[in-house]
Amino acid sequence: MVDFSIILAGFSDAFTLFNLAFVLFGVVLGQFVGAVPGIGPIMAMAIAIPFTFGLDPLPAIAFLVGVNKGGLVGGAVPAVLMNTPGTPDAAATALDGNPLARQGKPLKATKMALFSSVTGDTFSDIVLITVSAPLAVLALKMGPIEVVALMIFAFSILAGLIGNSLTKGIIAAMLGLLVASVGQDPENYTPRLIFGYWDLFDGLPLPSVAIGMLAISEILHRLSEAHGNVRAAVSTEDTGNPDDKRVSWAEYWSCRYVMLRGATIGTILGALPGIGSTAAAFMSYAMTKAASKDPASFGKGNIQGIAASESANSAVVGANLIPLLTLGIPGSVGAALIISAFMIHGMQPGPLLFENQGRLVYGLFGAMLMANFVNLWVGQLGLRLWVKVVSAPESIIFSSALLLCFVGVAMATSGLFGVAIMLIFAVLGYLMASFGYSLVIFIIAFFLGPRFEKSIAQSLALTNGDLTQIFRSPVAVMLLLLSVASVVFFLRSNAQSEAR
Amino acid sequence: MKLKSKLLALGASALLAFATPAFAEDWAPDGPLTIQIGFGAGGSTDTMGRVLAKVMKDNTGWNVIVENKPGGGGVAMFTGLSQRPATGNVVGMGVSIPVLVQLVNRGDQLPFDLESFDYLGTVAKAELALVASKDAPFDDLEGMVTYAKEQGTLPVATMAPPQVLIMNQTKAATGAEFNLVTADGGAEVMKLILGGQVLAGFGSGEQFPYLESGDMKVIAGANQTRLSFAPDVKTFIESGVNAYVDPVFFLAMKAGTDPEATKAIASAIDAAITAPEFVEIVQNAVKGAPVNMGAEGTKKMMVDGLANAKVLFAK
Numbered sequence: 090m091v092d093f094s095i096i097l098a099g100f101s102d103a104f105t106l107f108n109l110a111f112v113l114f115g116v117v118l119g120q121f122v123g124a125v126p127g128i129g130p131i132m133a134m135a136i137a138i139p140f141t142f143g144l145d146p147l148p149a150i151a152f153l154v155g156v157n158k159g160g161l162v163g164g165a166v167p168a169v170l171m172n173t174p175g176t177p178d179a180a181a182t183a184l185d186g187n188p189l190a191r192q193g194k195p196l197k198a199t200k201m202a203l204f205s206s207v208t209g210d211t212f213s214d215i216v217l218i219t220v221s222a223p224l225a226v227l228a229l230k231m232g233p234i235e236v237v238a239l240m241i242f243a244f245s246i247l248a249g250l251i252g253n254s255l256t257k258g259i260i261a262a263m264l265g266l267l268v269a270s271v272g273q274d275p276e277n278y279t280p281r282l283i284f285g286y287w288d289l290f291d292g293l294p295l296p297s298v299a300i301g302m303l304a305i306s307e308i309l310h311r312l313s314e315a316h317g318n319v320r321a322a323v324s325t326e327d328t329g330n331p332d333d334k335r336v337s338w339a340e341y342w343s344c345r346y347v348m349l350r351g352a353t354i355g356t357i358l359g360a361l362p363g364i365g366s367t368a369a370a371f372m373s374y375a376m377t378k379a380a381s382k383d384p385a386s387f388g389k390g391n392i393q394g395i396a397a398s399e400s401a402n403s404a405v406v407g408a409n410l411i412p413l414l415t416l417g418i419p420g421s422v423g424a425a426l427i428i429s430a431f432m433i434h435g436m437q438p439g440p441l442l443f444e445n446q447g448r449l450v451y452g453l454f455g456a457m458l459m460a461n462f463v464n465l466w467v468g469q470l471g472l473r474l475w476v477k478v479v480s481a482p483e484s485i486i487f488s489s490a491l492l493l494c495f496v497g498v499a500m501a502t503s504g505l506f507g508v509a510i511m512l513i514f515a516v517l518g519y520l521m522a523s524f525g526y527s528l529v530i531f532i533i534a535f536f537l538g539p540r541f542e543k544s545i546a547q548s549l550a551l552t553n554g555d556l557t558q559i560f561r562s563p564v565a566v567m568l569l570l571l572s573v574a575s576v577v578f579f580l581r582s583n584a585q586s587e588a589r
Numbered sequence: 590m591k592l593k594s595k596l597l598a599l600g601a602s603a604l605l606a607f608a609t610p611a612f613a614e615d616w617a618p619d620g621p622l623t624i625q626i627g628f629g630a631g632g633s634t635d636t637m638g639r640v641l642a643k644v645m646k647d648n649t650g651w652n653v654i655v656e657n658k659p660g661g662g663g664v665a666m667f668t669g670l671s672q673r674p675a676t677g678n679v680v681g682m683g684v685s686i687p688v689l690v691q692l693v694n695r696g697d698q699l700p701f702d703l704e705s706f707d708y709l710g711t712v713a714k715a716e717l718a719l720v721a722s723k724d725a726p727f728d729d730l731e732g733m734v735t736y737a738k739e740q741g742t743l744p745v746a747t748m749a750p751p752q753v754l755i756m757n758q759t760k761a762a763t764g765a766e767f768n769l770v771t772a773d774g775g776a777e778v779m780k781l782i783l784g785g786q787v788l789a790g791f792g793s794g795e796q797f798p799y800l801e802s803g804d805m806k807v808i809a810g811a812n813q814t815r816l817s818f819a820p821d822v823k824t825f826i827e828s829g830v831n832a833y834v835d836p837v838f839f840l841a842m843k844a845g846t847d848p849e850a851t852k853a854i855a856s857a858i859d860a861a862i863t864a865p866e867f868v869e870i871v872q873n874a875v876k877g878a879p880v881n882m883g884a885e886g887t888k889k890m891m892v893d894g895l896a897n898a899k900v901l902f903a904k
Binding site for chain 2: 139142229272273275280287291363418429435438550
């Protein structure tokens, strides 16, 4: 146990005006790049790291934490306002956020996203600060076999998002898995489906597929609906009701269990490296919908839908630091970037970090808490601005968004190859959406695919191909039983809602 | 990062217009100099590359930019590099062994060979160790082989093809059976060891915190000579398995680059690796000192390494 005086010293190191300024700068930058479709916080952090070389470790890390956290809030903005999520984890937010914005309540929708994002984030930060060590030990016990079972469970929950046609849902999922198998196989390192393009050796670039499928295809859709008359991209017509511009305490409080569930899912998935915030957001969304008394209201602007996905995807980020700080294992690309910033600034994440550099670690925790408050405050101001921005004519907004997506993907994938891939997936996404195939299912399958395959390969290697050994793991057996139960539950409730 | 590099180039050229012509007599890149890292962000190659770029930038005043081009242990990046025009403003940074193994295994499918590049130098050598949890019922490779024979088989985590080949050589030489689990990098190997899913695994630096804390022990060295941080531990070769890997972090450019450019960049690299902040990051990443074999030495290392890899890793 770290000496209490070290904890206090760490926090007092963090709470200085100088660090606050860096957190503020980071959050403003993060919210901005998060809100601009196509760039995102990961890009911003990768660019910002070299600029932190000259700083002391604490302000440098505080700045990066600010960018990361600001990006989470910013990411929800284009998803809610324009239905063009810049990152796949915000796609779940768009499901209810965008319908609410279209009802003339864009501020209510974005504010709900902001509040639930900060709530989920703060929840996982508190878990990180208080019980990271025991949680990390539990995460270690989740070996490849348990991870396979967990992934199957995640897929089974997604059955709740399939909607009307089971066949189309399964086709979308299979297509996502097929696309995920491009690149070298995880076991023998043989290139698959690369058709001579060595750029595909490591698989299809994630930003290209995600932005092409989710953002560009939506923009294409909106452009195809334009009829020459000038319309605002988002109707911000004043409904005259001041309640439509804010989130009341009663509304926030009504989502408390939804956010608690979302934050818990996010924290658990975040503590396990490699599963990620997209799956967390959709799992939380699907579970909330299933638990709701009025599932039919989801997808039509239910604030609980926003709260479910934002609290979950934001909780992942704090929890990603659990394996990182305690074991030195990065849980995501963002966490990997923070690790390299740590190393550059002389911190060695791992079992001795708390002992050797406890003061700096608690300084980091202080900066994280500070960033949450700053996020809330900057978000309140920033959202008004974004809502004004998107009330510009749609011909301007969507063409600028298109341009930014091109620039962002070209930057993220270092070249035009990624842009070409993005365009291919934009057309595929447009066609799939037009014919009623779920893009969301496709994207989740695509994101979970590589990890799923790798875990299966690892499990087969560990068990010499003997799958009955799964029954030796109580955790895996429990997760598999839950998967069966959830598939049955979701298919039945789908059938019922169709019968009605 | 194209836009950023363009903007920075614009800024840099604006600055240069005002700067004193201190470097006027030297070669300088036309626009920014990009270092492409053949691995993802956050790994040891990436970390060293970013600090190297920063020190080079401080020393020379050039605008040095880092890009990550992960894939196939650097093969994706070197493929891209080999297809570029030799304009003298893109440098690739990678690790020798994964590239050499790919050249041995599927050289006919790769659009490059060793002659496709002009070599600039090396920055460090990686030491590859087979490590196990402190509770493992063996302390060296012989003990591990004996234990594997007793148990029938033993799970070992690897993170790259050469390690799979070393373990296969071990199987062939000793008759022991191993379940080889492939992990996504050294950090995941450590997780599998700590979680008890495997009994041993390879680390190229990720194990240091656990060696320091006493949670892990070194079973064998996988380099040609013994590990600098564990000189008492025998290598695979000393234990009777005739296989080793000597991964070296090196930098190269597209062949046919202006000799002025390669000379200037190679000397900038050579100057940068002695800077205290670079020495520190190399120490953190590979627990050793920076090593520069020079342009000629790097090429020789790659050519000899390929011949060696053909012998060791022939199918």
